[in-house]
Amino acid sequence: MSVHNARPGSVRKPHVVVIGAGYAGALAANRLQQNRDIHITIINPRPVFVERVRLHELVAGTGNATVELAGLLGERVRLVIDTATRINSTTRTVELESGSHVTYDYLIYAVGSTGAVPASVPGAVEYAYPISELEHAERLRATIDVLPDNAPICVVGGGLTGIEAASELAEQRPHAKVTLLCGGILAPSVGEKARASVLRQLTKLGVIVEDEAVVAEVGPDRVRLSDGHSLPSAATVWTAGFGVPDLAARSGLTTDGIGRLVTDETLTSVDDPWIFGAGDASAPAGPQLRMSCQAAMPLAARATSTVLARIAGDEVKVLHQSFVGSNISIGRRHGTIAAARQDDSPRSFYLGGRLAAFVKEMVCTTVVKQIAKEGRRPGSYRWPGATKRPASLDSVAG
Ligand SMILES: Cc1cc2nc3c(=O)[nH]c(=O)nc-3n(C[C@H](O)[C@H](O)[C@H](O)COP(=O)(O)OP(=O)(O)OC[C@H]3O[C@@H](n4cnc5c(N)ncnc54)[C@H](O)[C@@H]3O)c2cc1C
Incomplete structure (x- = not known):
C-alpha cells in the first residue's frame, strides 16, 4: 500500500501519520481530527489498544488489559495494522514490516517503551x-x-x-x-x-x-x-528498567542515551521539522520526564497542537508538563496515592488503603474513556496544568 499526500503549497489535504496506537498515539490521532481538512493514519502492530497500566492484572489473571482500537479511534482515523521498520525522512516514507509503505507530510512518533532485561545479568x-x-x-x-x-x-x-x-x-x-x-x-x-x-x-x-x-x-x-x-x-x-524501540535510532534520527527521539520544546524532532515525538519514546528539551501515562497523554496533546498549528500557519507553543503524583495499585483492594509537586518531586501527602485502590481503578478506566471521547469530540481532552501559563511558556513562529 502506498499513500500519496499533499506537500506544502499543494491543494491536496495534508496526511498526518502516527506510529504507535498506545496512550500517546491513540490520543494524538483522535485529537488531530480537530482539523477536518487532513488525512489521518495510525500504524500499530495489533488491532487492540494495550492498557499497559493493567498488564500486571493480566499476569495475575484479574484483567485482560486490551480494548479494540476500532471502538477507541475516531471515525476519521484510518488504522493500518503493521509495524514500522524504518522512517525515511528524505522521501517522507514509513516502511512497514509487510513490505509496503506509507507516505506522510507530518509524522508523530509514539512507539512507547518496553522492558529492558539486562544481558549483563547471566540467565x-x-x-x-x-x-x-x-x-x-x-x-x-x-x-x-x-x-x-x-x-x-x-x-x-x-x-x-x-x-x-x-x-x-x-x-x-x-x-x-x-x-x-x-x-x-x-x-x-x-x-x-x-x-x-x-x-x-x-x-x-x-x-x-x-x-x-x-x-x-x-x-x-x-x-x-x-x-x-x-x-x-x-x-x-x-520489572527493573525501561527501554524504547530502536526505530528512531535505526532511521538515523537523533536519540538520547536510551534511544528516545530528541525533540525541542514544541516536540519537533531536532533533525526534521516534519517529525514530532509523543509519549515514552520522546525526549523533549527541558527536564527529564518520567515515562508514564501521566506524561504520555499531555505530550501527545502538545505534539498534536504543534502539528495542527504548523498546518494552519499559527504560532506554535512549547510544552508545559505538570505532574500530580503516583497512583500505585497494591492488589485489587489496596493502593497508595503519593502526591508529587509539579516537577514530579515527592510531597509528604499520601492516601492509602481501599480509597486509594478505588481512585487508581477510576484513573485507569477514565484514561481509556478520555481517549475514546477524544475520538468522538476532538479537542475535549484536558490535563493537569494545561490551562496554566508558566513564565517559560513562549510562542515560536509556526
Ligand atoms: C505493568 C505496568 C504498569 C504501569 N503502570 C503505570 C501507572 O500506574 N501509571 C502510569 O502513568 N504509567 C504506568 N505504566 C507506564 C505506562 O504504561 C507507559 O508510560 C505508557 O504506556 C506510555 O504510553 P505511550 O503511548 O508512550 O506508549 P505505549 O502505551 O507503549 O504505546 C506504544 C504503541 O506503539 C506500538 N509500537 C511500538 N513500536 C512500533 C512500530 N515499530 N510500529 C508501529 N507501532 C509500534 C506499540 O505496540 C504500542 O501499541 C505502567 C507500565 C507497565 C508495563
Whole structure:
C-alpha cells in the first residue's frame, strides 16, 4: 500500500501519520481530527489498544488489559495494522514490516517503551519474564497458570511496576511465597510516608520485601543474589528498567542515551521539522520526564497542537508538563496515592488503603474513556496544568 499526500503549497489535504496506537498515539490521532481538512493514519502492530497500566492484572489473571482500537479511534482515523521498520525522512516514507509503505507530510512518533532485561545479568534474558508488553505478559500468564499454587515467585525491581506485579500475584496466589527484590530502596520515586504505606500493604498481602537485594544471576528455578544467597523462583518477573524501540535510532534520527527521539520544546524532532515525538519514546528539551501515562497523554496533546498549528500557519507553543503524583495499585483492594509537586518531586501527602485502590481503578478506566471521547469530540481532552501559563511558556513562529 502506498499513500500519496499533499506537500506544502499543494491543494491536496495534508496526511498526518502516527506510529504507535498506545496512550500517546491513540490520543494524538483522535485529537488531530480537530482539523477536518487532513488525512489521518495510525500504524500499530495489533488491532487492540494495550492498557499497559493493567498488564500486571493480566499476569495475575484479574484483567485482560486490551480494548479494540476500532471502538477507541475516531471515525476519521484510518488504522493500518503493521509495524514500522524504518522512517525515511528524505522521501517522507514509513516502511512497514509487510513490505509496503506509507507516505506522510507530518509524522508523530509514539512507539512507547518496553522492558529492558539486562544481558549483563547471566540467565536474565533466557529465564526472566518482562511484563512491559502484551506478549510478555501473556507469556508469563501462561507460565504461572500451570505452576502449583505454592510455587515461589521472585519479582525483580522495587519500582512502581514491581510493586504492582508482586502485590497482584501475592493476592491471587495466597499459598505462594512472593519475594520483591528491590535492588535498592522500595519505591524510590515516592516520599517516606507513602513508601511506608506501600510497605505495610505489601506485608499484609504476604509479599517479602528485600530492599537491598541485587540479582546477580537468574536460573530456570532460582535467582542468585550478589551477596551469594540463592532463592527458589519458579517464575522470575523482571520489572527493573525501561527501554524504547530502536526505530528512531535505526532511521538515523537523533536519540538520547536510551534511544528516545530528541525533540525541542514544541516536540519537533531536532533533525526534521516534519517529525514530532509523543509519549515514552520522546525526549523533549527541558527536564527529564518520567515515562508514564501521566506524561504520555499531555505530550501527545502538545505534539498534536504543534502539528495542527504548523498546518494552519499559527504560532506554535512549547510544552508545559505538570505532574500530580503516583497512583500505585497494591492488589485489587489496596493502593497508595503519593502526591508529587509539579516537577514530579515527592510531597509528604499520601492516601492509602481501599480509597486509594478505588481512585487508581477510576484513573485507569477514565484514561481509556478520555481517549475514546477524544475520538468522538476532538479537542475535549484536558490535563493537569494545561490551562496554566508558566513564565517559560513562549510562542515560536509556526
Ligand atoms: C505493568 C505496568 C504498569 C504501569 N503502570 C503505570 C501507572 O500506574 N501509571 C502510569 O502513568 N504509567 C504506568 N505504566 C507506564 C505506562 O504504561 C507507559 O508510560 C505508557 O504506556 C506510555 O504510553 P505511550 O503511548 O508512550 O506508549 P505505549 O502505551 O507503549 O504505546 C506504544 C504503541 O506503539 C506500538 N509500537 C511500538 N513500536 C512500533 C512500530 N515499530 N510500529 C508501529 N507501532 C509500534 C506499540 O505496540 C504500542 O501499541 C505502567 C507500565 C507497565 C508495563
